[in-house]
Amino acid sequence: MTVIVTPLGVSATDVIAVARDAATVTISSEARDSMARSRDIVDRIEAGGRPVYGVSTGFGALASTFIDPSRRAELQHALIRSHAAGVGAPMPREVVRAMMLLRVRSLALGHSGVRPLLAQALIDLLNHDITPWVPEHGSLGASGDLAPLAHCALVLLGEGWVLGKDGARMAASEALAQAGLSPIDLGAKEGLALINGTDGMLGMLLLAIEDARHLFTMADVTAALAVEAMLGSERPFLPELHTIRPHPGQATSAANIHRLLQGSAIMDSHRDDVAHAVQDAYSMRCAPQVAGAARDTLGFVTTTAARELVSVVDNPVVLPDGRVESTGNFHGAPLGFAADFLAIAAAEVGAIAERRVDRLLDVTRNRDLPPFLSPDAGVNSGLMIAQYTAAGIVAENRRLAAPASVDSLPTSGMQEDHVSMGWAATKKLRTVLDNLTSILAVELLSAVRGIQLRAPLTPSPAGRLAVDAVAAFAGAPGPDIFLAPAMEAARTVIAGPALRSSIEETVGPLA
Template sequence: EVVRAMILLRARSLAMGFSGVRTIVVEGLLELLNAGIAPVVPEHGSLGAGGDLAPLAHSALVLIGEGEAFAADGSRVPGAEALTAAGLEPLQLTAKEGLALINGTDGILGNLILSLSDLERLIRTAEIAAAMTVEALLGTDRAFAADLVALRPQPGQATSASNLRRLLADSPIVASHRVNDPRVQDAYSLRCAPQVIGAARDSLTHATTVADAELASAIDNPMVLPDGRVESCGNFHGAPLGVVCDLLAISAAQVGAIAERRTDRLLDASRSQGLPPFLADDPGVDSGLMIAQYTQAALVTECRRLAGPASTDSVPTSAMQEDHVSMAWSAARKLRTVVDNLTRIVAVEVTCAARALDLRKPLEPGPGTGAALASVRAHAEGPGPDRWLSPELAAVEELARSGELLEAVEGAIGALA
């Protein structure tokens, strides 16, 4: 999907008419996509300045009948063979066209846009997980009240708190301890969920603005201007994209970190408000969901490591002509890993919170969290003796990744913001 995005975005930039290429070059790129041909592109090779030179070059090789590609049937074949099988002819390039095909930020932008799409869904799923845990731990929704949140007018926080209120609305579990609860306040991992997830929402908004600007940009060097001038420029430098990729990785790592802390509380009998240790069927004999939290903790640790910025680094190249590079390709690649990890982290919290909600019976969750619980139970069994857990975690991960869990909840209470 990254390679296909890269080809589409390169065609987009060339079609703007500032690169000095023929229409047939743009059409050739689109023909690759329409034929289901995906060039084989190594993971490494771009510094995010001077364009994604090596990755885009591997894509362009197939256009001229060289390199390798994955054909429509998934087989890996020589580029010329892939073209022949699709009824396409290799393109003969003319002046400027080779450079124009490789001098862009399209690989970085493709990674960023795909990550934005995943995160837009995943952030709301993380709010569902947080609401399930708040409910299962007999937490309160009062900290999410609109008038309290309005005292700090951070947009993402307000949106996240609104979603949490809706997810917990009409919950018999929340109502069961609304009065005469001796606790003063919940732990940070519950009470501050909208602040942390909201910060990620604000990062997502900013990154979307940057991506939208890049989608409207002509990226090449040199540029061919309408008055006939051919001018060198720095539009290929990936700094704007690298910085927001790093920002999103930091934000996603924070969302994962606070999710893991909530999960830990669900499993700790000293803090879980009456739930059995590790949500086990036979505590002391069964380990329950203990090892699921181990997996989650390992993923959180990797996210923290990957949250270290790539865009602050620079290794001079090209005999010091390219003496400052963005490393945005590295930032985009590690962002994709962080997003994948966050999906699994959220899935573990949902799995644990679902079992905890089951253990609160006869009290029932609210309509929103109840829909999430029903979605999980359609794919994973409820509480019981220890069993092979990996398939259940994988099933819930797919619910989060595909958006099925989110769709189930929104089907019950309407679209979340």
């Protein structure tokens, strides 16, 4: 796949393709023309000698300091070096690749006043699989992701570090030489244009949206499996019960669960049993209300990200009429709020899943299943500690769900006196979603064990597919096994497409 960057930018699908699937990148002639026109305006301003922020002045609290024309190239290079001040472990390759593509997108919109070669230099890094070493700490989310983007820009100068093939750090100069690439020299405003924007935040948010969309569907799958294993009722998921509370996400989740429970001899075995509970516990009955609210939150976040994908977030911006205006569009509040909101929602999807796991393992509440789903409880502990793990992760997600976007700190001599913390918000959102994957993996293991223990009753078609997938690495109920590898394998099943695809081929598409 080749992603073409135009003056209209790129799509979320493009970002995922470049970040995760190593799609190549090219830039359209229209985008090159747009950048060239913008650059002409900057060249005329520089020749005219009037003070313009970022072109002929310093930055931040030094915005009133006029820079002599002979030192303006030096200014841009010094900016990159001084702002590449991050610390900590390197960000994942997919995050850095998404960030670089989004910076190309920003430049291609034609409001940054840079030469086309600047965008091409970033594209060359992407197409030669050169990933800058971007430390995890350094961004406050305003003025955008200054430090992370500066670490990317530094590589264009032949300085700084990149991620080696083995994950170790190597010199950028060495990586460029191996790829046959040369360092570039920056002109007026170009250093600032490389680092002022929300590209890191947006990249992480787009990756999180992709992951959350899949995980919320898999949460419906594991919820349905748990309901089936616990002899729950399918009636709370009837569509007419959700049209009377018309939240779209709730209706979608309920429809998924209801469809997944059809064709089950386990469900048929108690449908007309007068001794069966009139009402299931909230963790079963209210699964669509919680997962559905998370879906609606994801819808809001997706809309926010889509708006950002067509936004000009540089500062200052070059307008077609020749003006260069200072702006606050680099502020990451929209992305920080969205990430914090989605982290809260994803944490609750995990929290309710863990409650179903606890119920499945509790002999007083799991409707005749053995303690901790072990046929020989006592000598064997079954999935007891797997639930501990899920509970510990739920507790961590609750801490991570505390919003980062309310935690502003002033910087730059009080010139930048309110920041978004959007980088922190989007980074911890990715951790919450990774944790959710683990919680759902524990629910998958537990629900499948419960379904296996209902034999000779047969599960739904979806249940049979889940049993087959899990039995391949966890076997049948019996003596205790080394659980950690089984839990890792279950994580792979939850995160990957295989089980979902096989279920959808059998029962129809899941939303």
